[in-house]
Amino acid sequence: MNPLFEKIKSIVYFASLELYSIVKDSGVVLIFFVAPLIYPALYSFVYQKEALQDLPVAVINLDNSQTSRTFINMLDATSTLSVAEKVQDFHQAQQLFLNKKIYGIITVDKGFERDVLRGEQAHIGVYSDGSYLMHYKTVLTTATKTGLTFGGGVQAKKLLMSGVPESQLMAKINPVNLVSKPLFNASGGYGTYLMPAIAALVIQQLLLIGIGMIGGTHRESNEGKFVLPKVVTERGWESWFLGRALTYFFIFMLASFYLFIVIFKWFEFPIHGNSVDVMLFLVPYVLASVFLSMWLSTYFRFRVQSMMLFLFSSFVFLFVSGISWPVEAFPPFFKWLAYIIPSTHGIQGIVKLQIFGADLTAVQPQLNALWTLCLVFFSTAVLRFWQLSRKQELHNEI
C-alpha cells in the first residue's frame, strides 16, 4: 500500500472522527454552529437603522420673529433633527435634556431678525452633548449646515437687492466651494461600519473558544492530563493534528460564507467586493486562527476555561484592529501587538474587499501577514503536539 495514500486515509479518518465528536457535544455545537448563525443576525438587527433620524432637539427662540421661525422650520425639515420642544429658558431645556427627551439645544437670541435685516452678525447657539458621540455629531453638523444655508440665503437676498447679477451670487457668498464626497459608506451607517469587523472577529473568537473547549474537555475527562487516544498513537499524531485542523477549517469556511456572503446580502449591506476574492482571502485567516487555537487549546484544563479567558479579548482585538481608533493614535507597543493577532489583518482585509471594493492586490499586505502568522502558528502548534506525543511515548515506555 502506498504510504502517502495511507496517510491521507488516516487524515480523513481523524477529520470525520472529529466532526462526529463535535456534533455530539452540545457545548461545541453551540459555539461552532449556533453562535455564527445568531450573533451576526443580532448585531445587524440592532444596527438596522444605520443612522440617526429625526433626533429630537429643543429650541429656545427668544426673538420670536418671522425670520427666526423660518430658520427653525428649516431645522425641523432636516432628516436628522426634529424640533421636539420649544421652550423659553435654558433651565427648562436642560431639564428636558437630563430626562432624555431631547439630545441638543439650539438658541436664537433676541434681536436675531433685527441683526439680519440691518446686516449685523446674527448669532445662533448650538449646544451639543460631547459625551455621546453620535448625538454630538448629528446635532452639531446639522445645525451648522442649516445655519450656513440660512446665512447664504440672507446674503443672496441682500446681494440681489444691491444689484449683483444672479450668476455671481455663489461666488460672492461662498468663494471657495468644498465639494465633499464621502466614499464607501456614504451615509455613515453604523451597521455598515461595524458589521464587517464584527463578522471577521467572530470567526477567530469562536475558533479560540470552541477549540479551547475541546482541548479543555479532553483534559477534564482525563484528570487534567493530555492523553492521546490509542487510535491516535497507532495511526500517528500528525494525521490526527491535520485531520482535526481540516475539520475546523471546513466548518469555519462554511460559517464565513454564511457571514460574509449570505448575511451581508440579507441585511443589504453595501458590498462592493466579489465573493471569490473574499473567500480566497479568508483561507489564510481561518487557517491562522485554527492553528493558533489548536496550539492554545492544549493548555486548557477544563471545559469552560477558554470562554472565561478569551471572551473579554474580543474588545481588545476589535480596538487594536484600527477600525475604530485610528492606528496613527496608537502607542508603538499596540501596533506590534496588533500585528501578531490574525483578526487585525482579517478585519482590515475584509473591510477593504467588501466595503471599499478592493481586489486581492490591494490586500496583499494583509495576505502576507496572514500567511506569515499561519506558518508561525502552524509551527508552534506542531511543535506542541509533537512534544505532547513524545511525553506520552516516554511515559508509556516506563
Next chain:
Amino acid sequence: MLLKDEYKGFGGLMRREWHEILGNRTLRLCLVYLPLAVLLFFTQLFKAQQPTNLPLAVVDQDNSALSQKLVRMLDAVPELKLIRDYSEPSAAEAALVASKTYGTVLIPDGFEKAILKGEQANVAMYYNNELLIPSGIVSKAVNKLTATMGVGIAVKRNLMAGDSYESALKRAQPIVIDSEVMFNPTVNYLFYLVAGILPALLQIFVLMVGGYAIGRELRNGTGKEWLAYADNKMWKAVLGKLLPYALIFTIVGLIYNSVLFDYLSVPMYGSRIITESGLILMICCYLGISFTLIAWSANMRFAVSVSAILGALAFSFSGLTFPLSGMPETASTISQFFPFTHYLELMLNQAFYGASFVNGLAGIALMCGFLILPVLSIPRMKKILADPKYYGRL
C-alpha cells in the same frame, strides 16, 4: 461526605472560596490580573485622547500661489498629516482604498484663476466614511479650513470695495454659529469610550467568575457538601460563597473608577457615592444572574455559555456607541434587560450631566429589581444541589 470544620458556617464558607481562589489560576486571572491588564491596556490605547496626524493626500493640480497657500494652511492643522506623494487623482484614490490615507483633497486646475476673477473656486474632498472616527475628524478639519479661507477671501473683496473691516466681515458672514459642547467639551475619546468599556469588561469577568464559582458545585458534585457547610440554609450558602467574589470585584471596580475620575480626571459633576453604589450593585446583579442561570439550567457549561452571550452583547445594547434612540424599538426594549445599560446610564448621568442624587437613587432602585431573579431561584437551586443526577454534567 467528609466535612472539614474550618469550612463550617458563614466565615467557613468564605474561607472555602478563598482557598478555591488560591488554588485556581483561572479564577485569579479573571478576578484580578486580566481586569487590571485591560485597565492598563485601554487607558494606554486611548492616551492620545484625540487623534492627530491623520494622513490626508493632497493633489494640487493648480500649483499656484493661492493653491499652495491652501495646502500650507491644511498642513498647519494638527489633526492632519498631508501626503503630497500623489500627482494624479487615481493614485490618491488607490492609496485611499489601500487605507494609506483617510481622504484626498483635490485642488483642480483654474483654482486661483477663478478666485482672482471673482468666480467661485471649487475644491474637492473625497474621504473614507467607512472609518467613522478618523474620517469625521479629517472631513471636519478640511471643511472648517476651506470655510475660513472662503470668508477670508470674501472679506478681502469687501475691503477692496471700500468697506470697513468690521462691515466687510459682517457682510461675508451674516450668521455666526456659536457651538457649545456640553459635558465633554473637548470631545475626549478617552473619557467617552474608556469610561464605558471598563465597566463593560468588568461585567464580563463577573459573569464568567460567577458562573464558574457556583457551577463548580454541580460539576464537582459537591452540592450537598456546600449546603451542609451552610447548615442546609441556601441563602447562607449563597452569601458565603459570593461575598468574597463581590468584594474582590468591588475593589477592582473602585480602582477602575478611581483611575477614571481621580487619575484621568474624567468629570464627575454628580455624586461619586451614588456612582460607586451603582457599580457595586451591578456586580451583585450579575452574580445574581449567574446564580439564576445555574439554578435553571443545572449545567455550568451551558450557564457560562449563555452568560458569555449576555456579556458580549451588553456593550452593543447599552447604546454607548450607537444610541438607543436609533435602535429598533424591540432592541431598545431588550437593552433594558441588561444591568449594564442601567449602570452606564446612571454613571453618565452622575459623572457628565451632574444629575441629582434623587435621579441616581431612582436608577439604583431600578437595578435592585434584577436581584429578584436569584431570590426566586433559591428553592430551585436547593433542589438541584441535593440531587446527584445533576452532578458532573459537562
